Amino acid sequence: MTHQEILKKVEWKDLKNLTFKEMLIENNLTIPWFVISITLAYFGYYLLALPFSAFFFLTGLRQVHNGFHNSLGTNKFLTWFTVYSNSILLMVSIHAVKFNHIRHHKYCLSDEDYEGKSAKMKWYEAILYGPIHMFLIHKVTFELGNKNYIKNMILELCSIAIFVFIAFYFKIDFLIYHICIMIFAEFLMAFFAVWTVHHDTEENPEMARTQRGKWKNKITFSMFYHLEHHLFPAVPTIKLPELAMRIDKILPEIEKKNTF
Known part of the structure; x- marks a missing residue:
């Protein structure tokens, strides 16, 4: 079929x-997990903060993913702001992720689908490929994206750099914790967000x-x-x-x- x-x-x-309630849920789902994780990290309870950081990352991914497809129920500016603000908190240009994700739907698992490349790998190869995956989605966006995508990506990367500089320059430990955990999570995206849902589906992507x-x-x-x-x-x-x-x-x- x-x-x-x-x-x-x-x-x-x-x-x-x-509905209004559903819109509130989709647009605020990240807040409790972020607040709890960052509060526990602030008081030095890093191990306790880990699962809440994981849930924040997952809900952040859900939120921006809905933003990619204009499914947050908000206007254009608020959807953009959701993508931008999550870029800083998730430690990656979400507009670069969006550009590759839209291409993923258009060219699913073909040679033009840069997001989906890890789907054809073995599970451990997909894990090891994670850092390359994160580099490539920015590189591909810079090479193939239109001016709007490139402008937003540069803005997000500059904002991330400022955030990281402040955290490390002033030695703000709970922010350093958050940055490190988010980068680690991003390195696993090629496995969790691509391989797990697409491996062995090449015949019917x-x-x-x-x-x-x-x-x-x-x-x-x-x-x-x-x-x-x-x-x-x-x-x-x-x-x-x-x-x-x-x-x-x-x-x-x-x-x-x-x-x-």
């Missing part, structure tokens, strides 16, 4: 719309892997409904569980490879 046939069979356009475990989806904030996302990228993350139920009901024959 082709992508277009699936789009026609499954009702999904109503899922694009967010749009049919990415997905996750149906209730608790696994809860602790990963629904970020591994990747089959659903690739088929219906305009649907906000908060609506993906409902979308998954509709797909299972209307098209039970679709093969669903597990993410983990």
